[in-house]
Amino acid sequence: MKRNLLCMTAPVRDGFDIPCHEIGPSSSHPAIALVAGLHGDEINGIFILSRLADFLNSVEAGKYPELRLVKRVLIIPAVNVLGVNLRTRTWPFDKTDINRMFPGSTSSETTQRIAYAVLEATKRAEYRIDIHTASIDFEEISQVRLYGPSDDERATARKFGLPAIMERSLSPVFTTTMMHSWKAWPGESFVLRVGQAGTVQLQHCQRVFRAMVSFLGKIGVLEGVDIAVEDEDVCYFDKPSAHRVFAEKAGMFVSDRSVGRWVRAGEEVGYIYDSFGGNVIEKVVAPVAGLLSGIRRHPLLFEGDLIVRINKKG
Ligand SMILES: [Zn+2]
Incomplete structure (x- = not known):
């Protein structure tokens, strides 16, 4: 009803x-x-x-x-x-x-x-x-x-x-x-x-x-x-299990990774490109092994924007 x-x-x-x-x-x-x-x-x-x-x-x-x-x-x-x-x-x-x-x-x-x-x-x-x-x-x-x-x-x-x-x-x-x-x-x-x-x-x-x-x-x-x-x-994850990566440089962040997959420490999860020149200015890697629980989808980045979040298994 x-x-x-x-x-x-x-x-x-x-x-x-x-x-x-x-x-x-x-x-x-x-x-x-x-x-x-x-x-x-x-x-x-x-x-x-x-x-x-x-x-x-x-x-x-x-x-x-x-x-x-x-x-x-x-x-x-x-x-x-x-x-x-x-x-x-x-x-x-x-x-x-x-x-x-x-x-x-x-x-x-x-x-x-x-x-x-x-x-x-x-x-x-x-x-x-x-x-x-x-x-x-x-x-x-x-x-x-x-x-x-x-x-x-x-x-x-x-x-x-x-x-x-x-x-x-x-x-x-x-x-x-x-x-x-x-x-x-x-x-x-x-x-x-x-x-x-x-x-x-x-x-x-x-x-x-x-x-x-x-x-x-x-x-x-x-x-x-x-x-x-x-x-x-x-x-099951508590707050300290979350590891975040922030943009060190402005640019265009593009990734083909989907959320919900497990990544290794040091694994590449996307690239920041120069939005005019098109060259790679930063390779974004997972800081720890864990679950890729969140990822930025809007490509345009300012320095300091959150790019990915990875939760380490406790
Ligand atoms: Zn809401």
Whole structure:
């Protein structure tokens, strides 16, 4: 069932809504809440969740007779609805980041009201998932991010079967994120980071879509999913495992490497070319052996820009 999480009026145009899907047996709160598009240019998450809603609605309609949805699922594919229309990360009217507006309030500016409505709809769920991407210049491996996790969250994170789990402490600075507000509630909270902003990367999206369906099976929300096949190694990384390479010179960075592959120390991962002369001015090599978890995709570099990130296996 589609309903509107929030209906808002606008000064000189029709009002606009933030729609959500509520699928499966009715209950006082959803078993799982899935959110994407807090940032309007992070399209992978919007694509994954809208496709997941379509799939679960098809399950409900009986198109997959072997599958049965036994618990309530809430899906909000695009929180920043106007940002998606205008291809902006922030809320277009006042350029605020919705993920810095939590917990929000009912009687305040627009983005605070949006944050409040999203938090109210999701906070009582047993599992809460917020999907993001890296920036528009950078591609990351599909990963689960844990923030100051409980042991239960660490164990559950493996059920996604995504290649990397990255653990971070809960930031004492960014206390106005949705994750920070979620952590005050019982239940488990996860961020998935998928690829790069500004575009749909089908390979990442398909992998995370399959991961989500398998996850719904493993947590007992969707019955009949084949969860017998275990994914290959899931690697667990903390913050000190990340090694970064920054550009020593400006130029044009080009690489044919894909994220998610293992590299050796000293292995070449790309080249910086002189963008006028075309000559190679720097060979970029992996500083350590590890998983190539992120790589710059926008070719034009300034000195000091992040080029690659490699996570060393602990
Ligand atoms: Zn984001």
